[in-house]
Amino acid sequence: MLKKIEAIIREDKLNDVKDALHEIGIVGLNVFEIRGHGRQGGITLAGRSGTYQVDMLTKIQVNIILSEHNLDETIEAILKSAYTGESGDGLIFVSPIDEVIRIRTGERGHEAVMYPGDIDERKGRVESKSPGS
Amino acid sequence: MGNAINSGDTAWVLVSCALVLMMTPGLAFFYGGMVRRKNVLSTLTLSFVFMALIGVQWVLYGYSLAFGDSIGGFIGGLNYLGFSGVGAAPNPAYAKTIPQSLFAAFQMMFAVITPALITGAFVERVRFKSFLIFSLIWATLVYDPLCHWVWGKGGWLGALGVLDFAGGTVVHIAAGFSALAFALAIGPRKGFGKNPIEPHNIPLTVLGAGLLWVGWFGFNAGSALAANGVAVNALLTTNTSAATAGLVWMLLSWLDGRPSPLGLVTGMVVGLAAVTPASGFVTPMAAMVIGAVAAPLSYYGIRFRDKRQLDESLDVWACHGVASTWGMVACGLFATTEVNAAGANGLFYGHPGQLGIQLLAIVVTMAFTFGVTFLVAKLLDWSIGLRVTTMEEEVGLDISGHGERAYS
Numbered sequence: 001m002l003k004k005i006e007a008i009i010r011e012d013k014l015n016d017v018k019d020a021l022h023e024i025g026i027v028g029l030n031v032f033e034i035r036g037h038g039r040q041g042g043i044t045l046a047g048r049s050g051t052y053q054v055d056m057l058t059k060i061q062v063n064i065i066l067s068e069h070n071l072d073e074t075i076e077a078i079l080k081s082a083y084t085g086e087s088g089d090g091l092i093f094v095s096p097i098d099e100v101i102r103i104r105t106g107e108r109g110h111e112a113v114m115y116p117g118d119i120d121e122r123k124g125r126v127e128s129k130s131p132g133s
Numbered sequence: 134m135g136n137a138i139n140s141g142d143t144a145w146v147l148v149s150c151a152l153v154l155m156m157t158p159g160l161a162f163f164y165g166g167m168v169r170r171k172n173v174l175s176t177l178t179l180s181f182v183f184m185a186l187i188g189v190q191w192v193l194y195g196y197s198l199a200f201g202d203s204i205g206g207f208i209g210g211l212n213y214l215g216f217s218g219v220g221a222a223p224n225p226a227y228a229k230t231i232p233q234s235l236f237a238a239f240q241m242m243f244a245v246i247t248p249a250l251i252t253g254a255f256v257e258r259v260r261f262k263s264f265l266i267f268s269l270i271w272a273t274l275v276y277d278p279l280c281h282w283v284w285g286k287g288g289w290l291g292a293l294g295v296l297d298f299a300g301g302t303v304v305h306i307a308a309g310f311s312a313l314a315f316a317l318a319i320g321p322r323k324g325f326g327k328n329p330i331e332p333h334n335i336p337l338t339v340l341g342a343g344l345l346w347v348g349w350f351g352f353n354a355g356s357a358l359a360a361n362g363v364a365v366n367a368l369l370t371t372n373t374s375a376a377t378a379g380l381v382w383m384l385l386s387w388l389d390g391r392p393s394p395l396g397l398v399t400g401m402v403v404g405l406a407a408v409t410p411a412s413g414f415v416t417p418m419a420a421m422v423i424g425a426v427a428a429p430l431s432y433y434g435i436r437f438r439d440k441r442q443l444d445e446s447l448d449v450w451a452c453h454g455v456a457s458t459w460g461m462v463a464c465g466l467f468a469t470t471e472v473n474a475a476g477a478n479g480l481f482y483g484h485p486g487q488l489g490i491q492l493l494a495i496v497v498t499m500a501f502t503f504g505v506t507f508l509v510a511k512l513l514d515w516s517i518g519l520r521v522t523t524m525e526e527e528v529g530l531d532i533s534g535h536g537e538r539a540y541s
Contacts, residue, residue, distance in 0.1 A: 046393030
């Protein structure tokens, strides 16, 4: 079963989160610059004469597609590395993925999200990568 | 006539001419940073195009209407059409020691930047064709006559003894109150007042303000039309007023929250606009007072405009109109013939009548520029339309109006 993590984090926490994910062997990820707001609402900017409110803040969204058995460990790594305790730390969304296909090899499903040296290989869940089907 | 060209004076005014020309690109970037990214090319173009438009208009007939032989004190005659008779010989009515052609070129740069200042009022929604027609009409019916009244030989305001060293009335009050009139005629940008319309690139604005300050040395010190003590005094008062207004504005914005960079550079430009009419007539200490008072006037001018829900988008009225109105008043207070023997004394130097003359010039300039601009803008709105369509406005004027995008 494949899952998608969409983690919305602080801009300045991207490197910490990336390092924490590499640490546990999550190799593939996509990063988006997004704008939005949650409970924090927004911030006050100085402006030309007096202040004004801005409710669209720049955030980073990290997308990871992974096997369900790696989900908890990955979420734990993000929670630890993206945390400051202040409002605006972000959210993590998890959803199911129907299918993944690696374009170069045609591999599908679990095979398609495995990389040499990744979390599964380190835990001995696979011996070596099979050359596509 | 015995008017010998002085190479020092000529060299300084040549340099000043280049400095004032640079202010128009400076202004373009000052404004360009404050609009949304979809309108930055449009905003740059609104300013830049005047270097082309007035660069032609001024040679063809603009200079003649402003500085030609006066017809009743109201408009220059056509004797300088196509710069005919405008050559190396000085025109002693304007500057005894530099070629008249140089005086005409220097004045051209003022005629270029003044209508460019107005564009801050209607960015992000004006129809380019209507804007061009408006601009040519404005240069012809507003700038050229007003310039003649104040600076032209025989102009009626100048003859009354109005002190306006480098364009408090002709440039800044004219631009500010025309901006107000145009903003009322064209109406607000879509979504104005509902969501904040944020500046897309404040560094561009900061860069533009820097270019403006440097250029302003040419604008004010160059207006001495000679390399002399009056020019140096103008440079000093210009710098002092800009510095003071920048500091005061920064403090005001700090008291309201944080010392805003956009606020700091706005304050500097306000200080420059305020001191412009007085720069060649007052002392550096008076310039400090001018800058210190100008900053809160414009700062709360913006608030006032904002509270009235008026989308005079980049605050030409508050920054140039209000500041230079104060500068013209201050000229009537602080002017002294110790600084400039060719000037006059103000109230604090025993000549209260000067204040009355200054106030008259202010009121006349406001009424004339606001009135004609509102009329022309409304006529254009009724006939060919001032605004782009809602769809074009939403897409942004860069793509819908000019077929280019700034950032790809």
